[in-house]
Amino acid sequence: MTDWHFPPGFIWGTATASYQIEGAVHEDGRGVSIWDTFSHTPGKTLNGDTGDVACDHYHRWPEDIAIMQALNLNGYRFSIAWPRIFPQGRGAVNQKGLDFYSRLVDGLLAAGITPFVTLYHWDLPQALQDEGGGWARRGIVDDFVNYADVVSRALGDRVKYWTTFNEIFVFATQGYLTGEMAPGAPILDLDTFLAAGHHALLAHGRAVPVLRANVPGAQVGIVHYTQAIEAASDAPEDVAAAQRLDGFMNRWYLDPIYKGEYPADMLNGLYAYFRPPIQPGDLDAIRAPLDFQGVNFYERSIVGEGSDLPFINIRYVRPEGEYTAMGWHVYPPGLYDMLTRIQRDYAPKAIYVTENGAAFADEIAPDGSVHDEQRVAYLRGYFQQAARAISDGVPLKGYFVWSLLDNFEWAHGYDKRFGVVYVDYPTQRRIIKDSGYFLAQVAAGTAK
Ligand code: IFM
Numbered sequence: 119m120t121d122w123h124f125p126p127g128f129i130w131g132t133a134t135a136s137y138q139i140e141g142a143v144h145e146d147g148r149g150v151s152i153w154d155t156f157s158h159t160p161g162k163t164l165n166g167d168t169g170d171v172a173c174d175h176y177h178r179w180p181e182d183i184a185i186m187q188a189l190n191l192n193g194y195r196f197s198i199a200w201p202r203i204f205p206q207g208r209g210a211v212n213q214k215g216l217d218f219y220s221r222l223v224d225g226l227l228a229a230g231i232t233p234f235v236t237l238y239h240w241d242l243p244q245a246l247q248d249e250g251g252g253w254a255r256r257g258i259v260d261d262f263v264n265y266a267d268v269v270s271r272a273l274g275d276r277v278k279y280w281t282t283f284n285e286i287f288v289f290a291t292q293g294y295l296t297g298e299m300a301p302g303a304p305i306l307d308l309d310t311f312l313a314a315g316h317h318a319l320l321a322h323g324r325a326v327p328v329l330r331a332n333v334p335g336a337q338v339g340i341v342h343y344t345q346a347i348e349a350a351s352d353a354p355e356d357v358a359a360a361q362r363l364d365g366f367m368n369r370w371y372l373d374p375i376y377k378g379e380y381p382a383d384m385l386n387g388l389y390a391y392f393r394p395p396i397q398p399g400d401l402d403a404i405r406a407p408l409d410f411q412g413v414n415f416y417e418r419s420i421v422g423e424g425s426d427l428p429f430i431n432i433r434y435v436r437p438e439g440e441y442t443a444m445g446w447h448v449y450p451p452g453l454y455d456m457l458t459r460i461q462r463d464y465a466p467k468a469i470y471v472t473e474n475g476a477a478f479a480d481e482i483a484p485d486g487s488v489h490d491e492q493r494v495a496y497l498r499g500y501f502q503q504a505a506r507a508i509s510d511g512v513p514l515k516g517y518f519v520w521s522l523l524d525n526f527e528w529a530h531g532y533d534k535r536f537g538v539v540y541v542d543y544p545t546q547r548r549i550i551k552d553s554g555y556f557l558a559q560v561a562a563g564t565a566k
Contacts, residue, residue: 120498120565122505129232129516130561131193132186132538133473135239135284137169138525140199142176146214149205151241152252152293153528156300167531173523174546179222181548182522185539187229189554190561194231195472195518196222197239197284200265207243208261216272223276234279234472234518236341237266237325238318240289240300247301253294253314256395262321267328274333281412281472282322282329285343287371290315298529306429308392316394319374319404326406341412341472342371344460346452350422350435359423359432362388366430376464378405388430410515411460412472415500416444418452442496443477443534450499457507457514468515474500475520477527477534480551488540493553501560519557523548 157168202215292299295311349360365384378401424433440448476496524537538554559565
């Protein structure tokens with residue numbers, strides 16, 4: 119039996135991102151993105167996989183909406199591909215790109231599904247990367263605001279929920295520091311890394327009033343990658359290591375938005391010899407009031423001082439227990455800890471879990487079904503913790519499972535399956551997994 123209670127009107131949905139599902143990369147005037155370039159560079163993705171076709175969602179979106187409807191979902195979080203709107207990053211608008219998202223939004227609304235739009239989920243127009251290194255160039259802030267303006271004018275009569283960025287931490291770190299993601303260079307250049315993160319935060323803050331001006335009744339937020347971090351012991355060096363990692367992953371991106379400042383312990387510690395390129399007025403702009411905070415939650419780490427991550431000087435302790443195919447520890451109470459902590463430290467008006475889910479090695483059974491019991495158990499555990507957070511006063515308004523479909527998991531290619539719907543890539547056949555049927559019951563309030 120379930121022992122949870124979710125309030126009436128709670129949003130149950132799934133989340134996706136443009137490059138991970140759409141395919142059709144050469145269609146209707148779409149420009150080249152940094153992920154096209156990166157995935158076509160030998161050695162950058164597993165098996166050389168690319169998003170050229172992905173889940174072919176660009177053509178199959180009516181079927182995908184029908185699946186969401188069959189799953190009783192009332193929300194859908196998706197992202198807009200900037201290079202479909204501005205093939206060169208700025209300049210002439212590609213109307214066919216806007217038309218695609220307009221049709222998608224109309225289809226969702228007709229199906230009773232509320233669209234949650236993310237403006238930037240990592241597929242930057244290559245032209246903007248070529249011009250001064252993408253997010254490293256301050257002028258990209260104006261380009262993003264212009265893009266946000268055009269998209270929100272076109273869709274704002276029907277889309278009320280807007281998020282500016284998905285996981286600045288992840289694309290700044292893996293794109294501009296470690297090189298595991300696009301644009302993939304330069305490696306370990308802290309100045310470029312801090313500049314990329316700062317410009318993205320600033321672009322977010324500057325876009326907020328534009329979204330509000332264009333969208334009557336707008337609900338504006340941002341989506342953060344969050345990780346619950348615990349110290350391996352009470353030893354001062356382990357406690358300091360946990361604080362450092364928390365600063366690196368969580369507080370560096372949350373503090374400027376809610377407190378108008380970067381965390382002092384990081385400025386005086388890890389980044390003592392580096393600085394984000396802050397100009398007068400930047401931090402005020404970044405602190406633009408928001409309507410909600412999006413929380414992507416997958417991981418909890420136990421860390422001490424050590425050399426697993428030499429740059430941050432931490433070591434990981436791997437607790438016993440279950441791990442997903444990504445090597446992430448399954449620990450549902452971590453979600454409760456993160457939600458209550460964000461509420462305590464930042465007090466956003468509302469919170470949505472904008473991503474949570476797991477990759478497991480799914481297979482089609484002889485009966486043609488996909489019996490993903492591990493994912494069902496995973497979701498049940500995390501949903502329970504979300505309900506617990508609500509009953510303890512967290513203003514959690516919705517929950518988006520990552521992901522609707524198995525899809526292109528960035529450098530891991532198609533090897534990692536996160537969907538509640540299985541995609542048989544050679545045929546593009548969709549098969550609702552047991553976890554999809556479970557989510558449908560949860561959304562309908564009939565789960566046992
Ligand atoms: O697939 C990603 C998504 O694009 C961003 N958040 C984490 C997911 C799983 O790794």
